Amino acid sequence: MVAKAAAPHDLNRSPGRYDEIDPRVEALVNDLIAQVADKWTMILIEVLHDHGEQRFTQISRRVPDVSQKMLTQTLRQMERNGLVQRTVHPVVPPRVEYRLTSLGESLGEAFCGVWTWAEDHLDAVEKARGAFDQHKASAG
Incomplete structure (x- = not known):
């Protein structure tokens, strides 16, 4: 079992490597932030x-x-x-x-x-x- 890296914004965990984040999760977060940023x-x-x-x-x-x-x-x-x-x-x-x-x-x-x-x-x-x-x- 591979340990999941902590997200770069997760201040309550020890730092993980940014390049270990699932790119699909990163893309979803970016898409959702763009959508909810629109009022x-x-x-x-x-x-x-x-x-x-x-x-x-x-x-x-x-x-x-x-x-x-x-x-x-x-x-x-x-x-x-x-x-x-x-x-x-x-x-x-x-x-x-x-x-x-x-x-x-x-x-x-x-x-x-x-x-x-x-x-x-x-x-x-x-x-x-x-x-x-x-x-x-x-x-x-």
């Missing part, structure tokens, strides 16, 4: 988590700043990654609904830590930003 994915996860299964038009109303094209692209990418399930009901006109999968729920839970961190460190970050901006302005 629409996290917003859609939150909407579907809070309101359950939703039709496209319901999601669109709950996220009025997103264009139809961007909403379609984001939902498609989320479906491809297994984060949402798209259900087409055989009625006329067709009714399409989206709901989070267990993968989508767990990704949302994983990123809840960012919200908690932001709440806990808001004052410190704002203070650091203010000091930086003031220093940059005076060094001008």
Whole structure:
């Protein structure tokens, strides 16, 4: 049995070799970070988590700043990654609904830590930003 190398971001383990990380895992992490870094994915996860299964038009109303094209692209990418399930009901006109999968729920839970961190460190970050901006302005 081969020991799994610690990920480069894992601060609780002894350091592993970066070149021993499964490249498929690295690619998935990079893809998911790119997707969740786009604000629409996290917003859609939150909407579907809070309101359950939703039709496209319901999601669109709950996220009025997103264009139809961007909403379609984001939902498609989320479906491809297994984060949402798209259900087409055989009625006329067709009714399409989206709901989070267990993968989508767990990704949302994983990123809840960012919200908690932001709440806990808001004052410190704002203070650091203010000091930086003031220093940059005076060094001008």
